Amino acid sequence: MQSLSVNxxxxxxxxxxxxxxxxxxxxxxxxxxxxxxxxTNDTIAPLYLDALKACLSDYQVDVVILPDGEAYKDLTHxxxxxxxxxxxRHNRSTTLIALGGGVVGDMTGYAAASYQRGVxxxxxxxxxxxxxxxxxxxxxxxxxxxxxxxxxxxYQPQSVLIDISVFDTLPARELSAGLAEVIKYGLIYDQxxxxxLEAHLDELMAKQSDVLIEAIKRSCEIKAQVVAQDExxxxxxAILNLGHTFGHAIETHQGYxxxxxxxxxxxxxxxxxxxxxxxxxxxEQDVARAINMFERASLPVTPPDNMSRDDxxxxxxxxxxxxxxxxxxxxxxxxxxxxxxxxxxxAVLNELLDExxx
Numbered sequence: 482m483q484s485l486s487v488n489x490x491x492x493x494x495x496x497x498x499x500x501x502x503x504x505x506x507x508x509x510x511x512x513x514x515x516x517x518x519x520x521t522n523d524t525i526a527p528l529y530l531d532a533l534k535a536c537l538s539d540y541q542v543d544v545v546i547l548p549d550g551e552a553y554k555d556l557t558h559x560x561x562x563x564x565x566x567x568x569x570r571h572n573r574s575t576t577l578i579a580l581g582g583g584v585v586g587d588m589t590g591y592a593a594a595s596y597q598r599g600v601x602x603x604x605x606x607x608x609x610x611x612x613x614x615x616x617x618x619x620x621x622x623x624x625x626x627x628x629x630x631x632x633x634x635x636y637q638p639q640s641v642l643i644d645i646s647v648f649d650t651l652p653a654r655e656l657s658a659g660l661a662e663v664i665k666y667g668l669i670y671d672q673x674x675x676x677x678l679e680a681h682l683d684e685l686m687a688k689q690s691d692v693l694i695e696a697i698k699r700s701c702e703i704k705a706q707v708v709a710q711d712e713x714x715x716x717x718x719a720i721l722n723l724g725h726t727f728g729h730a731i732e733t734h735q736g737y738x739x740x741x742x743x744x745x746x747x748x749x750x751x752x753x754x755x756x757x758x759x760x761x762x763x764x765e766q767d768v769a770r771a772i773n774m775f776e777r778a779s780l781p782v783t784p785p786d787n788m789s790r791d792d793x794x795x796x797x798x799x800x801x802x803x804x805x806x807x808x809x810x811x812x813x814x815x816x817x818x819x820x821x822x823x824x825x826x827x828a829v830l831n832e833l834l835d836e837x838x839x
Contacts, residue, residue: 483698487617487705489637489712496617496701498643498694503529503605505536511603511639514574517542520562520589521580522549525607528650533580533605543569547585551738554584554624556632562592576601576639582608582655583615583742587633590621594636604641608651609659609693610743612643613666613700618708618718624737628799629729635713643697648688653779658743660685660778661724663696665750666703668771669723672817674699679770682777719802720819723811724750727784730796734788740781747780752837757812759829767816783837790834 482499497507517540521530526546534542545565547558566575579589579602586604593602604616622633648656663685667675677699678685684692704721711718728749731740754771757763772782784793794808802809807823808830814820 483694485698485702485705487637488709492619492637492712494638494640496641496643496705498612498645498697498701500644500646500690502642502644503532503536507642508536508578508603509539511601512537512540512576513601514572514576515540516569516571516575517578518545518562518566518569518571518575519543519578519580520545520547520585520592522547522582522585524549525581525585529580529607529647533578541569543571547581547588549581549584551584551624551732551742552736554588554737556623559588559592559623562588563596566592566596571596571600573597573600576603578603578605579616579638580605580607581611582606583611586611586616587621587630588623590619590636590638591623591633594621594634599636601639602636604638606641606643607647608655609648609697610655610662610741611659612697613659614662614704614721616641616643617701617704618721619712627733628796629732629737631799631801637712641701643701645690645693645697648693651688654741656686656688657779658741661743661747661750661775661780663700664771664774664778665721665723665746666700668750668754668813668816669720669811669819670703670707670817671699674703675816679774682774686778719809719821720811722802722821723813723819724748724753726797726800726802726808726810727752727793729800730793731784731788733796734792735785740785744781747775747778748782748784751775751782752784752833753810753812755837756810756825756830756833757814759833760812760825762812762814763816767813788838790831790838793834793838 728745
């Protein structure tokens with residue numbers, strides 16, 4: 482078992498990583514009263530809900546089961562959580578537990594942030610992507626038809642419990658989607674980690690436990706370091722969004738859930754790297770290396786063939802990073818060194834999109 486901390490003063494919390502960690506000793510210290518609401522989905526509930534409930538026999542435990550998928554990450558389905566809390570008369574001392582992937586975690590976190598103006602919650606992420614990304618850092622929220630994650634709040638959990646035993650039931654496509662975010666950490670922050678990933682990618686794809694734990698731990702360490710410097714994304718934290726400006730446009734255009742988030746991030750990351758190459762910051766070999774890694778992880782490296790330049794431009798115009806109507810992009814100055822900037826020639830972006838969008 483491994484552990485690390487997200488250092489945010491009085492909002493600090495641990496991330497615990499291991500196998501078979503659904504146990505009362507790890508969960509109970511972060512539950513402050515007798516009421517617990519587990520939020521999960523209809524895929525995860527049959528697999529892990531009973532094991533989690535067995536750890537909580539001393540509590541009033543209620544459950545909300547959401548439909549599975551990004552398509553349901555909206556205000557309508559968020560209301561199902563509020564309905565469950567109110568119907569079971571949960572008070573301000575309740576603790577919500579998010580048992581699921583990124584959608585469940587984001588929605589549970591936002592419900593916790595807003596129910597009676599804020600209650601405790603715990604993240605128990607069940608996909609690689611949610612373990613290394615969305616469960617850490619306190620970003621919560623839901624999608625809107627006009628933009629991904631445009632409604633939400635920064636709200637930190639009490640703890641994050643990562644059990645790699647869930648990989649026994651994780652589909653291959655979901656594993657690949659998570660690896661997109663893992664590779665991203667190496668590209669933006671840690672060239673040595675990228676080298677390690679390149680050498681161990683086949684073992685990660687084969688779900689080797691020790692390699693998975695190391696990849697998850699280092700990914701969480703990087704995110705924790707960045708979040709500790711910039712909790713509310715006023716500066717450096719935005720580098721974590723490499724590939725996301727293009728990727729969110731893909732997800733919104735295709736329909737939420739058609740492309741998995743990690744798939745869109747992979748294609749978007751290569752688009753960002755091609756932009757960086759056009760600006761003279763990284764080499765063609767750097768781009769080719771990233772393409773090779775994403776392809777080895779069974780991830781797409783080009784945008785959908787039904788998107789135009791205008792599609793991208795109109796959807797990227799509502800990105801949360803934008804300032805003064807200028808599209809800000811996360812780009813690479815070097816491998817392991819990311820920047821957030823709107824200081825580029827717009828013609829370069831237009832030329833890139835014209836080349837990639839048929």
